[in-house]
Amino acid sequence: MADPKGFLNHGREVAESRPVEERTKDWNEVHVPGSLLPIISRQAGRCMDCGIPFCHNGCPLGNLIPEWNDYAYRGDWAAASERLHATNNFPEFTGRLCPAPCESACVLGISRPPVTIKNVEVSIIDQAWENGDVAPRVPERLSGRTVAVIGSGPAGLAAAQQLTRAGHTVAVYERADRVGGLLRYGIPEFKMEKRHINRRVEQMRAEGTRFRTGVEVGRDLKATDLRKRYDAVVIAAGSTTARDLPVPGRELRGVHQAMEYLPLANKVQEGDYVVAPISAQGKHVVVIGGGDTGADCVGTAHRQGAASVTQLEIMPRPNDERHPVDQPWPTFPILYKVTSAHEEGGERIYSASTTHFEGDEDGNVQWLHLAEVEFVDGRPARKPGSERRIPAQLVTLAMGFTGTDRENGLVDQFGLELDERGNIARDADFQTNVPGVFVAGDAGRGQSLIVWAIAEGRSAASGVDRHLRGAGDLPAPIRPTDRALTV
Numbered sequence: 001m002a003d004p005k006g007f008l009n010h011g012r013e014v015a016e017s018r019p020v021e022e023r024t025k026d027w028n029e030v031h032v033p034g035s036l037l038p039i040i041s042r043q044a045g046r047c048m049d050c051g052i053p054f055c056h057n058g059c060p061l062g063n064l065i066p067e068w069n070d071y072a073y074r075g076d077w078a079a080a081s082e083r084l085h086a087t088n089n090f091p092e093f094t095g096r097l098c099p100a101p102c103e104s105a106c107v108l109g110i111s112r113p114p115v116t117i118k119n120v121e122v123s124i125i126d127q128a129w130e131n132g133d134v135a136p137r138v139p140e141r142l143s144g145r146t147v148a149v150i151g152s153g154p155a156g157l158a159a160a161q162q163l164t165r166a167g168h169t170v171a172v173y174e175r176a177d178r179v180g181g182l183l184r185y186g187i188p189e190f191k192m193e194k195r196h197i198n199r200r201v202e203q204m205r206a207e208g209t210r211f212r213t214g215v216e217v218g219r220d221l222k223a224t225d226l227r228k229r230y231d232a233v234v235i236a237a238g239s240t241t242a243r244d245l246p247v248p249g250r251e252l253r254g255v256h257q258a259m260e261y262l263p264l265a266n267k268v269q270e271g272d273y274v275v276a277p278i279s280a281q282g283k284h285v286v287v288i289g290g291g292d293t294g295a296d297c298v299g300t301a302h303r304q305g306a307a308s309v310t311q312l313e314i315m316p317r318p319n320d321e322r323h324p325v326d327q328p329w330p331t332f333p334i335l336y337k338v339t340s341a342h343e344e345g346g347e348r349i350y351s352a353s354t355t356h357f358e359g360d361e362d363g364n365v366q367w368l369h370l371a372e373v374e375f376v377d378g379r380p381a382r383k384p385g386s387e388r389r390i391p392a393q394l395v396t397l398a399m400g401f402t403g404t405d406r407e408n409g410l411v412d413q414f415g416l417e418l419d420e421r422g423n424i425a426r427d428a429d430f431q432t433n434v435p436g437v438f439v440a441g442d443a444g445r446g447q448s449l450i451v452w453a454i455a456e457g458r459s460a461a462s463g464v465d466r467h468l469r470g471a472g473d474l475p476a477p478i479r480p481t482d483r484a485l486t487v
Contacts, residue, residue, distance in 0.1 A: 029191070089457075092125045101485075146168065155460070162465075169208070189266060287395075331485050440457045458476065
């Protein structure tokens with residue numbers, strides 16, 4: 001245990017953010033560098049001796065949160081890093097990007113603001129890198145077995161690192177030009193600077209993992225040929241088929257999927273472009289979708305100099321606080337969230353449905369027509385007479401994803417079976433209907449959180465290891481059927 005009276009003596013403090021007028025002029029992370037270290041000991045000390053730490057249950061990785069809170073409270077950063085890495089390959093990713101279901105499950109959160117678990121986590125890993133406590137873990141001996149991992153997002157990277165450390169020879173295939181998947185091109189720089197990915201990739205290379213970028217399995221390399229080259233294959237290709245909006249005017253120029261828009265902004269930061277080919281500069285921007293991807297579009301538009309930014313969500317505005325009956329502890333509640341992007345400006349409209357787009361004579365979108373909605377028997381219905389239009393010269397669709405890519409041929413070439421939701425089906429060992437072919441992450445689970453992706457990658461690696469050796473001791477924190485605790 002950390003400070004026995006910490007939760008009584010100290011309130012919740014979080015990382016300090018840079019002023020809006022400063023951070024919207026650059027693409028650096030929004031938090032003030034070094035602002036956590038002076039407060040993190042007492043924040044870690046708020047972790048109480050709760051007896052049964054439900055944060056373990058809220059986190060699919062089973063992170064040993066009370067243990068590394070205690071070490072952080074005492075300033076033993078090396079021990080804290082060891083406990084953190086015992087369950088999580090990439091805490092610098094989750095510490096910046098995860099919505100922290102562990103905090104929703106924190107026992108202290110029953111009566112007080114929960115422990116700032118996410119802030120403690122990122123403080124530990126940042127100190128670990130600074131102190132040289134993160135080093136390659138090269139396997140003592142090789143197994144002689146080979147594994148291909150398709151996709152270099154968090155699930156693919158976690159699976160690859162686990163299997164490499166187990167002694168297998170692992171090659172990661174990524175269709176983009178750089179490693180990282182949606183971490184690289186879907187997450188804006190202001191949420192996570194890509195140097196965090198780069199140094200993890202270098203660690204993995206030093207451990208023996210090989211990377212093949214610019215290779216799309218199914219198009220550039222047949223899945224059947226890949227299967228012949230390797231003893232096992234892990235498909236971690238994500239859930240990348242975006243949900244569309246089939247309304248009149250969808251074909252107008254200026255209406256784009258979020259994942260057409262966001263990667264180009266990231267490529268500017270990588271030095272590939274001087275100006276993004278799709279830019280919000282000087283335009284009235286409308287973002288359709290109220291989730292994290294929508295917020296990423298909002299923050300990106302602010303930095304590109306949009307004339308205005310409006311975010312639409314078909315669902316009603318969520319509550320500010322957890323409802324004790326509808327969303328009881330320790331479930332993960334759906335609450336009204338003000339992200340750093342929302343702090344920077346723009347308008348948010350709830351209970352709104354897009355009816356159609358209106359363009360100019362040249363085929364460019366100029367207006368978005370919407371109507372208010374109310375829910376009848378759980379389904380949205382437009383309110384008569386509530387129709388109006390708002391200016392829209394750039395529209396991004398951030399409405400989620402419906403399954404893994406089918407157009408590139410990967411699913412059909414392998415002969416994979418899909419479940420009723422369009423995800424790749426797998427058994428209790430994460431193995432598909434094709435022997436030796438496994439699936440991890442959103443490709444098998446459907447659209448989910450980064451912490452679930454890493455847990456999937458670790459668990460799938462355990463299944464692969466047992467398949468190759470006949471036995472194995474890699475940890476498997478979750479089963480394919482496990483789901484987040486919600487109402």
